[in-house]
Each structure stands twice: as C-alpha cells, then as structure tokens.
Amino acid sequence: MKITTDLYLGDSRKELKKLLDNSVDLIVTSPPYADQRKNTYGGIHPDKYVEWFLPISEQLLRVLKPTGTFVLNIKEKVVEGERSTYVMELIIAMRKQGWLWTEEFIWHKKNSYPGKWPNRFRDSWERLLQFNKNKHFNMYQEEVMVPMGDWAKTRLKKLSDTDKVRDNSKVGSGFGKNISNWIDRDKAFPTNVLHLATECNNKNHSAAFPEELPEWFIKLFTKENDIVLDPFMGSGTTLFVSNRMKRNSIGVEILPEYYKMVRDQLQPVELYLLEHKEIYEKDEPKRRDAVR
Amino acid sequence: MKITTDLYLGDSRKELKKLLDNSVDLIVTSPPYADQRKNTYGGIHPDKYVEWFLPISEQLLRVLKPTGTFVLNIKEKVVEGERSTYVMELIIAMRKQGWLWTEEFIWHKKNSYPGKWPNRFRDSWERLLQFNKNKHFNMYQEEVMVPMGDWAKTRLKKLSDTDKVRDNSKVGSGFGKNISNWIDRDKAFPTNVLHLATECNNKNHSAAFPEELPEWFIKLFTKENDIVLDPFMGSGTTLFVSNRMKRNSIGVEILPEYYKMVRDQLQPVELYLLEHKEIYEKDEPKRRDAVR
DNA sequence: CTGCACTATGAATCGCTAA
DNA sequence: GTTAGCGATTCATAGTGCA
Numbered sequence: 208m209k210i211t212t213d214l215y216l217g218d219s220r221k222e223l224k225k226l227l228d229n230s231v232d233l234i235v236t237s238p239p240y241a242d243q244r245k246n247t248y249g250g251i252h253p254d255k256y257v258e259w260f261l262p263i264s265e266q267l268l269r270v271l272k273p274t275g276t277f278v279l280n281i282k283e284k285v286v287e288g289e290r291s292t293y294v295m296e297l298i299i300a301m302r303k304q305g306w307l308w309t310e311e312f313i314w315h316k317k318n319s320y321p322g323k324w325p326n327r328f329r330d331s332w333e334r335l336l337q338f339n340k341n342k343h344f345n346m347y348q349e350e351v352m353v354p355m356g357d358w359a360k361t362r363l364k365k366l367s368d369t370d371k372v373r374d375n376s377k378v379g380s381g382f383g384k385n386i387s388n389w390i391d392r393d394k395a396f397p398t399n400v401l402h403l404a405t406e407c408n409n410k411n412h413s414a415a416f417p418e419e420l421p422e423w424f425i426k427l428f429t430k431e432n433d434i435v436l437d438p439f440m441g442s443g444t445t446l447f448v449s450n451r452m453k454r455n456s457i458g459v460e461i462l463p464e465y466y467k468m469v470r471d472q473l474q475p476v477e478l479y480l481l482e483h484k485e486i487y488e489k490d491e492p493k494r495r496d497a498v499r
Numbered sequence: 500m501k502i503t504t505d506l507y508l509g510d511s512r513k514e515l516k517k518l519l520d521n522s523v524d525l526i527v528t529s530p531p532y533a534d535q536r537k538n539t540y541g542g543i544h545p546d547k548y549v550e551w552f553l554p555i556s557e558q559l560l561r562v563l564k565p566t567g568t569f570v571l572n573i574k575e576k577v578v579e580g581e582r583s584t585y586v587m588e589l590i591i592a593m594r595k596q597g598w599l600w601t602e603e604f605i606w607h608k609k610n611s612y613p614g615k616w617p618n619r620f621r622d623s624w625e626r627l628l629q630f631n632k633n634k635h636f637n638m639y640q641e642e643v644m645v646p647m648g649d650w651a652k653t654r655l656k657k658l659s660d661t662d663k664v665r666d667n668s669k670v671g672s673g674f675g676k677n678i679s680n681w682i683d684r685d686k687a688f689p690t691n692v693l694h695l696a697t698e699c700n701n702k703n704h705s706a707a708f709p710e711e712l713p714e715w716f717i718k719l720f721t722k723e724n725d726i727v728l729d730p731f732m733g734s735g736t737t738l739f740v741s742n743r744m745k746r747n748s749i750g751v752e753i754l755p756e757y758y759k760m761v762r763d764q765l766q767p768v769e770l771y772l773l774e775h776k777e778i779y780e781k782d783e784p785k786r787r788d789a790v791r
Numbered sequence: 792c793t794g795c796a797c798t799a800t801g802a803a804t805c806g807c808t809a810a
Numbered sequence: 811g812t813t814a815g816c817g818a819t820t821c822a823t824a825g826t827g828c829a
Contacts, residue, residue, distance in 0.1 A: 288634045289599045295587035307581050313605055313624050315692050323688060326638050331690035332605050342580045346618050355821085395821065396615060398623035400607050532802060577804065612803045613820030621820080622803065696823060697801060708802090798826080809815085 223266035232433035443469035515558035524725035735761035
C-alpha cells in the first residue's frame with residue numbers, strides 16, 4: 208500500500224477543519240511555547256495561551272479516531288522568576304472540552320540547555336501529555352520494550368558461563384530449554400520517563416525535537432498504514448519519521464519557509480520510494496540514509 | 500549551639516497555628532496523597548483535596564520566612580484510567596493564596612513499582628513543587644554540586660560511604676578536607692531532575708521518602724542552625740536528616756503511633772550525642788546503627 | 792574484603808466479583 | 811445501576827549470606 212504525506216500551508220485553526228471526523232490515529236506535536244520564538248511564530252502571551260489553543264484542540268478532538276491518542280509536548284515558561292500556570296489551566300480546560308488526560312510522560316533531556324541562574328537550576332525535562340477520547344485506545348506496548356537491566360544480564364551471563372563449562376566438558380545437552388526461558392525475558396516494558404538526548408538535526412527550525420521522540424510514540428500508538436498528524440509541523444520531524452515507519456502523515460504549518468522546506472525534502476523521498484523500491488528492497492539501511 | 504527538635508501531636512490545620520509568623524526557613528513535606536492510605540490517614544477524596552489542603556498551606560505561608568522555601572512532594576493518582584487534576588488545581592489555588600510557584604523538580608524514581616496494564620506503563624516519577632513567598636529567597640547552589648564525568652564519579656562513589664559515616668557520626672572534622680580535594684575539581688550544578696531510589700528504611704511507615712530527598716533540599720535551601728518544618732512528619736525522615744545536618748526542626752503528626760515512634764527514636768539520639776560524643780569519636784560505623 | 796547469587800519489596804493499577 | 815475489595819501482574823534495587 209502506498210504511504211502518503213499531506214501538507215497544509217496555513218493556520219491550524221483553519222486548516223484542520225478540512226480534515227474528516229475520526230480519521231487520525233495519532234497526533235504528536237510540539238506547539239509554539241508561550242511567548243517563545245517571537246521571531247518565527249509571533250509568540251502567544253502566557254495569559255492568552257489557553258484561549259488560543261482550545262479551538263485547535265477542539266478540532267483535534269474531532270479528527271481523532273475514538274481509539275486514537277494525542278501526545279502534546281509542552282513546558283511552561285518562567286516569567287518573572289515564576290513558572291506560568293497556563294499548562295495546568297490547559298489540561299483542566301481540555302478535560303472540560305471532552306478530552307481524557309490519560310497520562311503525563313516525562314522527557315528527561317540528557318543534555319539540557321546550559322546556563323546558570325542564582326535561583327534556579329538547568330531545566331532538563333519537558334512534559335509529554337497524553338490525551339485520549341476514550342478509556343479504550345490502541346496501545347502496542349510490546350513495540351517499545353527495552354532490553355532488561357542487570358538482573359537479566361547477570362542471569363544470562365551466568366548461564367553462558369555454565370554453557371561454556373558444559374561445552375568444555377563436552378556434555379552439551381538439555382540446556383536449550385533453560386536458556387530460552389531466560390532469553391524470552393530479556394526485554395522489559397519501559398516506564399513513563401523517557402531518557403533521550405535533545406539532538407537537534409534540523410538547525411533551521413528552532414524547536415525540533417529528536418527523532419526518537421515521535422518515533423517512540425508512533426511505535427507505541429500506531430501500526431503500519433495508520434495516520435499520524437502534526438498540526439505544528441515545523442521542520443517536519445514527525446512526518447519524516449512517520450514516512451520512514453510506513454505510517455501515512457498529515458502536517459500543518461503556518462510559515463511558508465518551513466512548509467516549502469518540508470515539501471522539498473519530502474518530494475525526493477517519495478520519488479525515491481517509487482523509483483527505487485525494488486532495487487533497494489533488501490538494502491534498508493542505505494535507503495534510510497538516502498531518505499534523509 | 501544546641502540543635503532542637505520540636506514535635507507536635509495533632510492536626511496540622513490546628514497545630515501550625517501555634518508557630519510564630521516568619522519563623523521557618525524551609526518546609527519539606529510529603530502530604531498524604533488523595534484517597535491513599537485509607538487505613539492510616541482516613542484518605543482525602545480527590546475532589547476534596549484542594550479544599551482540605553488550602554487551610555494548611557495558608558498557615559505554612561504565614562510561618563515561612565520571606566526568604567524561605569516550601570517543597571511539596573506530591574503525585575496525582577489514576578482514577579478510572581485518567582490522571583486526576585487536583586495537583587494542577589492546587590497549584591493554581593496556592594498562587595491565588597499568595598504563593599509563588601517557582602519551580603517543579605522531578606523525582607525520577609530508580610525503582611518504581613512493578614506492574615503491567617493494557618493502557619499504561621509503570622509510574623516512575625513524582626513532582627517536587629517549589630513554592631516561595633518572595634522572588635528573592637535563600638539558595639545555596641554550591642552545596643549540591645555534583646561530580647562530573649566518570650573519573651570523578653568513581654572517586655566520589657568510594658568517598659560517599661565515608662561521607663555518610665561522617666555525617667552520621669556528627670563529628671564533622673577531619674573528613675571534610677579529603678573530600679574537598681576531589682570536589683574542587685570536576686563539579687557541576689545539578690539539573691531539576693533528581694534520580695533517587697525509593698528506599699524506605701522505616702518499615703513502620705507506609706510512605707517515607709528516601710533520606711537523600713530531604714537531605715538534598717536541606718542542603719540547597721538552608722544553612723546550619725536554620726529551622727526546617729515538616730507538617731506531615733510520618734516516620735520522621737525529614738527531622739532525623741535535619742538533626743544530623745545540624746538544622747533545628749519542627750514536626751507535626753496527627754497519628755499517635757508515629758508521633759511516639761519519632762519521639763522515642765529522637766530522645767536516644769539527643770541523649771546519645773550528649774553522653775557519648777567523646778567515647779565513640781573513633782567508632783563511626785557502629786554509632787550509626789545505634790542512632791537508628 | 793571482594794564478588795557473586797539470591798531474596799524481599801515498594802505512595803501501583805486494572806478488572807473482576809460480591810454486596 | 812454503583813461501589814468496594816481483592817488477585818494478578820511485574821522489575822530495579824538494597825540487603826544478606828556464602829565462597
């Protein structure tokens with residue numbers, strides 16, 4: 208099946224109205240933060256943030272499938288030495304709008320922005336708010352399992368030593384079952400704290416998150432051929448990752464520069480996939496490089 | 500100067516009224532979470548939580564010095580598959596009460612509770628909300644600097660045991676120099692994410708946080724002979740740490756069992772210090788056992 | 792005294808069953 | 811209907827014991 212990518216140039220408050228009801232499986236986005244990035248997005252005042260966002264989240268609620276998920280990456284700004292409360296107010300307002308606030312993941316940034324202030328340490332985490340329409344939504348937990356910690360390591364290490372001993376003694380039978388019991392459990396489910404670096408490949412966009420972030424949520428909440436939406440596309444990280452992972456995607460961007468940048472980066476990808484699909488069918492790593 | 504510890508048996512809403520205005524340098528506490536621990540504290544319903552807490556935070560605002568800090572450890576419960584919003588509402592309500600919401604630290608728990616659910620991962624973090632009366636407050640950042648890089652990590656790991664012994668021995672001489680040699684080299688300011696285990700030495704209390712938690716904030720926000728208050732004392736972790744770090748402390752506890760437990764544990768400590776200081780000067784490890 | 796194996800358990804959450 | 815209680819599930823760490 209063909210994977211598609213749709214781009215819209217314009218304000219999310221208008222453009223999202225063009226999308227069908229209950230048509231999107233996952234929304235992952237990082238909206239412009241309040242009063243930040245004045246040069247690019249004009250900056251929304253903290254006091255007006257909720258008011259500005261609610262019409263958008265209303266549209267998102269409409270277009271999301273009942274089994275879908277909305278992941279919102281956001282962090283409140285410090286204003287006059289104090290954390291603003293607009294994120295708290297937004298959560299409360301979105302619940303009144305009909306959203307369920309299912310969970311708050313923490314993105315623990317490995318390399319946070321450097322700096323020193325007399326009354327504050329470096330801010331090295333952001334919120335990843337998970338909202339749903341329904342108590343029952345699609346979640347593919349096994350897709351994001353992680354290798355186990357020391358417990359399994361030492362177990363496996365122990366077994367391998369034993370195995371070695373047996374090999375040396377040339378007995379070597381009956382151990383397969385034991386080992387496979389442990390190997391079956393070499394992966395564990397993650398927690399709600401994500402520990403990723405803030406690598407920012409897209410220097411042209413001021414707020415791109417690392418690819419691992421949308422990748423993780425796309426794995427967790429969608430399967431192939433599902434539809435992913437980013438209403439604040441920016442440099443298009445979410446869309447490129449979706450494409451690579453064989454998910455259809457939709458992006459909305461208000462600034463022509465970013466829109467064009469993503470469009471121009473995307474077209475070679477699509478052409479590439481159409482033209483060289485058979486040729487590179489067995490050469491996935493190269494294809495990935497070629498895409499970016 | 501003599502370090503004192505004052506205990507109050509009773510409800511914080513009443514007992515705090517006995518304290519003087521602007522008399523406390525730091526408040527560190529972990530109140531009962533909503534609808535938890537029904538057996539011990541009666542359990543506050545999530546819908547009533549803000550209403551229940553505001554009279555207490557009003558008293559805390561009164562007794563805190565203008566340069567003081569209030570650190571609140573709290574985490575919202577999941578109710579019917581959704582995160583409750585009472586913590587958000589509490590933050591907003593406390594700001595209206597006159598508090599400044601300066602910062603939110605994350606306590607990233609190393610060993611979170613296990614479990615598996617179809618729509619949720621393990622919860623491995625809690626909020627540490629920092630409130631202040633004033634934009635300008637006391638903060639001794641250099642006291643909580645952490646070693647940088649592997650080189651210093653391994654060195655400091657070895658020293659930390661020694662350091663602990665020193666702390667517990669309440670002797671505080673001789674060891675400082677050795678440690679400062681290492682600390683002077685590669686040290687950096689921490690971030691607003693704390694990575695600690697949930698080790699709970701006090702098996703008698705269901706919700707004691709690890710000693711490192713109050714210790715970190717006591718280092719950061721107070722100096723020796725300052726006054727630390729815990730309005731939900733529980734098993735008394737905050738008070739014991741304060742005592743060990745030469746800070747005066749005040750604890751309020753509503754349950755007689757815990758009150759008595761802390762009182763009985765505390766008196767031997769005080770006597771011990773007075774009576775046996777010279778005797779055990781060179782027998783550090785044993786003394787620690789005796790204290791606890 | 793180090794190293795390794797083994798064990799206990801922690802501010803949890805869901806879903807089913809009983810009242 | 812609605813609520814309250816209980817079992818099943820699960821893993822990183824500290825602590826203990828032994829060679």
